[in-house]
Amino acid sequence: MTHLERSAAVEVHHPVPITAHTPAAPLAPVQPGPAPAVQSVVLPDGRVVTGYTLTPAPAPVPAPVDSRPAVSRTAVNIALGGIGFGSVCGGLVLLTSFIAALAAFIHQLIILAAVIFGGWIAVQLFGASHSGGGGTTVNIRKAVIKRSHFHG
Template identity: 65%
Template sequence: MYPEHTPHVPVQRAVKVHQPTPYPPAVPAATPVVPVQPGTVPAVASIVLPDGRVVTGYAINPTQPEPAAAKPVVSRTALNIALGGAGFLAVCGGLILLTSFIAALTAFITQLITLAAVIFGGWIAVQILGTRGHQGGGTTVNIRKAVIKRNHFRG
C-alpha cells in the first residue's frame, strides 16, 4: 500500500493558488476598443487540490438575498374585515331609517283610513236619521202643544 492511503497517518499537502493572467479578448480592427476598468473583470484563480488536480475558475462573490419587503402595519385581511364592518354598519343605519319610514307611513295610512271611516259613517248616519221634510209618511207631533190627561195622549 501507498503511504498516502494509510488510514492512520494523514498526509497534509500545501495548497498552492495560482493567479494566471487572463488573455485580452481579440477585437476586430473595425470595432473601437473601449478601455475596461480594472475592477470590473473578475479575478481568475487556480487551486491545487491535495490529490494533485488543479481547479481554475472565477472567484464568485456570494449573492446577497433581496431585502424582504416591508410588511404593512395592518394586514390586508384585517383592513378588508374593518371595511366590511363599516359597510355593514352603514347598511344597518339605512335599514333602521327604512324601517322607521315604513312604520310612520303605516301609521299615517291607518289614520287616513280611520278619518275616512268616521266621515263616511257620519254621512251615513245623517242620511238615515236626518229629516228632510215629510218623506217618511209618518205623523209629526208637536209635543209642546199636547195635553196629557190620565195617561191618555190627546194631540
C-alpha cells in the first residue's frame, strides 16, 4: 500500500453551518474558561473523527410531588356514597310500588272470591226451596204422629 492509497482512504468532513433562521435565545453570561480539548477517534474502518469532548448534562431534578392528593379521600367516599344511595332510591321506590300493587291485587282477589262464594251459598239456600227441581217434596200437613211413629 503506497502513501497515496493511504491518504485516499481518509476522508475529512467539514461541518456546514445551518442557515435556517431561528430566533436567538437570550444568552446567559458565561465566565471565560479554558478552551475544550479536541479529541480524535480512529474508527475500525480507518476513518478519523475529530471533535470536542462533551460533558454530559446533569439530569433534571423532578419537581417534588405532594404526598397528599388534591381532594380528601373522605370527601370522595362521601360523594360516591351519596351517588350510590341516590341511584338505589329509584329502585326502592319502584320496589315498594310493586309490593303495594301486588297487595292491592291480592286484596281484590280475596274480595272477588268472597262475593262469588257468598253468591253461590245464597243461591243454594234461597234458590233451591222455591224451584221445583231435583228433591223429594213431602207434605206433612195430613200426617198423624202416634207413639213416635209416622203414619202418612
